[in-house]
Amino acid sequence: MKHPRGKMTQLFWFACMGAVLCMVLAPLYLLFKYSISDAASINTGGAPIPFWPYHPTFAHFGYLFSDSRFYDVVLNSFIIALLSVATSLALGIPAAFVLGRFQVPGKRLLLIGLISVRLFPDIASVIPVTEFFIRIGVHNTYLGAVLAHSLLALPYVVFIGISAFESIPRDLEEQALVLGANGFQRFFTVLLPLAIPGVIAAAIYTFLLSWDEFIFSYFLLGMGKISTMTLYLNQKLNYSPPQNLLAAISVCLSLPVILFSMAVQKYNTAGVTSGALK
């Protein structure tokens, strides 16, 4: 039999944990609820807003998927995110390889230099970047958005990549060297395949960062023809649309991020190099 005080402690723990879970999940539930709410469940005419819609409907998702502008913004977001991934990986993975595998003179200082630009608040660094992009003519273009999103993601890609390359046993590379592999062969056939989980995590991270990025997109694309999902949501907000439509767009924006984030967690725990030398 448990001590009554121990039982009370356990009860208190359950109550606190329940409160924390409610605090985390209730807003997400409300977001989903609003996205499938009919008009009568929102404009209740003084009656309490129901915790479950009177007549759940996917009409707002239907409206979104029949709107050609919505497809345009999803496509734009995809294009910008994929190009940002490509740019960040193309620049970041070779840099991570060097920093993770070689004794580079002044490595510590270099790492601080690489991360420095991200130490500025986005809202502070967006002004110079916008001014510079206006001057070189890439404001309101895909290129501008891709460069800006790559700027945001690249330091993280380098750091994720460094830990991926550092975790690969040196003996593997030395064995390839003994077998006569040159630098390129060692990188592409030995190191890169083993660093793939880290590379994928970096790619997903960059994709998500670009997909839900708002500040740079707002300054660089906000006044032009190219729009992304976050800009679309903000534009809708300015025209006071029905709350259920706002919630439906929010669900479409969040769902890929939540799913991909879970995928990143999986890759982070993969540990593919364990036992590679056996």
Next chain:
Amino acid sequence: MKPLRDNRWILVLQQVWPLFPAAIFLLGFLVIVVSYLVGLSLSQPLADAAKFPSLVAVQHVMEMPVFRESLYNTLLFVVCGTPVEVMLGLVVALLLYRNFRARNLIRSVILIPLAVPALVTAILLFIIFDFPGGHVNHLLLGRYDLFPRLLHDPINWRSIKVFALGISLLGKVWRDLPISVLILSAGLNAIDPELFDAAKTMGASFKTRFRLIIVPLLLPSISAVILLRSLEMWKEFIFPFILAGKYNLLGTLIEALYNNWGRSHEAAVVALILVACIIVSTGLFMWLLDMVRRRLTGE
């Protein structure tokens, strides 16, 4: 000897050349950010580039009542938000510290807000705190049986400063809490459980164990959370942008100056002041935390 030295540098260059594109890209942008911020701040608005250096833009900003108010609001945001995030993070981390069956599942659930875009969280709060018909107003007006009536009239949350900034802070804390939990959980898990067992055996209450074991050993993690969270509070833009309307923080003031009022020079000045505030605040927190650490360890 010289050819040998040259060869060494050639070998180093052969090894490190793949680093150059990323380094040029990032360091190039760093130079652009710093030079444009300083250049814009110290050149005269509505004049040609020849009017450099000039403190006119700085003077304009200092004379703006909206700047002083934004600085005060941001300071309030940092001072209120940082302890809330640390305390809540500590509570959740302590709750997760226990061994229980669904621990991994619950930890994953608690991390979900991190995956929700900040803009979506802000929109969600925009809907929930709607006037006059949001969920919160309905709840406080006593329209649900489960909650007593606390209000007679609905509140327009986004039009009253304290509430507008409060719900912005609520959104920020909800979304970023997982980061604090992760850092503090890692710190807690690094503490040797035998220390707790020994203290428990000797009859120490939870309060004593918390004060004498958890706080001193968790101080590095708590320090990291305080530094990171205060930094993020200074940098905040999206939540007040969506939820606080005319009640600016420094971040939203920069946006308003640049996009709405077309005053890029003044926007750059405020951006530089924001950077300076972050540096000063981080230094101050580091000094204070070092003092606390010395006091706790008796150095």
